[in-house]
Amino acid sequence: MNAIVRLLSGGRRQFAVESQSELRLTLAHFGLETGRVWVAESEADVLEAAAVWLPPGACIDEGEYMALLRLHELRTPAGMLSAYHASRFQHENEHWTLAAVGTTASGGDEAAGAVLAPVLQLADAAGQPAFAGEPASLQAELLSQWGFVPYGSGQDSGLRRAPVPPGAAAA
Numbered sequence: 001m002n003a004i005v006r007l008l009s010g011g012r013r014q015f016a017v018e019s020q021s022e023l024r025l026t027l028a029h030f031g032l033e034t035g036r037v038w039v040a041e042s043e044a045d046v047l048e049a050a051a052v053w054l055p056p057g058a059c060i061d062e063g064e065y066m067a068l069l070r071l072h073e074l075r076t077p078a079g080m081l082s083a084y085h086a087s088r089f090q091h092e093n094e095h096w097t098l099a100a101v102g103t104t105a106s107g108g109d110e111a112a113g114a115v116l117a118p119v120l121q122l123a124d125a126a127g128q129p130a131f132a133g134e135p136a137s138l139q140a141e142l143l144s145q146w147g148f149v150p151y152g153s154g155q156d157s158g159l160r161r162a163p164v165p166p167g168a169a170a171a
Contacts, residue, residue, distance in 0.1 A: 001028060004039065004050045008102040008135070022069065023100070027052065029068055034058045035099065040107065040114035048107030051115035051136075054097040056128060096123045096130040101139050109145065116146050124164045132159035 005024045031037050031052045040049040096119055103112050123130050132143055137159045140148070148159040 003047045004037065007047055007050050007104065008052070008100045025068060026065070027100075030065070031099070036119070038115040038118065040111040042106070046106075047104070049101075049103040049111035049115045051101040051119075052099040053119045054099055054133075056094045056096060056126075058097075094126075094128050096120075096128060098130060098132045098136040098143075101132075101136045101142070103142065112142055112145075116143075120146060120161070120164075123161075124166075127163050129163055130161040132161075 001024055004027065009023060027037065035052050035054045035058060038049075038051045038053065039047060042048050098116075098119075101112070101115065120130060130148070132139070132148055136143070140150070140159060143159055143161075146161065147164065148161045151158060151160045
C-alpha cells in the first residue's frame with residue numbers, strides 16, 4: 001500500500017504527508033472495497049504503475065468518508081480523492097472513474113497501458129465513458145494519450161474519454 005501511495009502521489013508538492021495519509025486510508029478503505037486497484041510491475045518486481053478505478057455505480061459515501069477522516073484525525077485537503085462526488089457526474093450514471101493514476105519514469109507508456117487499457121477496454125465494450133477524477137486529472141498529458149480530453153468549465157470541468165466504437169482504432 002505504501003509503495004502505491006508514493007507512486008500515485010508522484011512527489012508533487014500538493015501531496016503533503018497528511019495528504020498521503022488520507023490517500024493511504026482512502027485506498028485501503030474504499031479503493032480496495034469499492035474500486036479496483038491495478039498495478040504493473042517490472043520483471044524485477046518493482047512497482048512501475050498503479051491506477052485506482054471506480055466501476056459504474058460505485059460511489060464513495062461522503063458521510064462515511066468524512067467520519068473515517070475524523071476517526072484518524074485527518075482533515076480534508078483539497079484536490080484529493082475527496083474531490084470525487086457522485087453528483088459531479090450525475091449526467092451519466094454508467095461510467096468508469098479513474099480516481100488516481102501514477103507511473104515511474106522507467107515504466108513509461110507500457111506500464112501506463114497495463115493499468116489503463118484493461119479497464120478502458122471494458123468501458124468500450126459496454127459503451128461507457130470514463131472520467132478522470134482528482135488526483136488522476138492532474139495527469140492530463142499521460143491521459144491524453146488514452147483519449148481523455150478536457151470538458152466543461154469551472155467546478156464542472158475535468159477529463160473525459162468517450163467509448164471507442166467496436167472496430168475503431170483505440171489507444
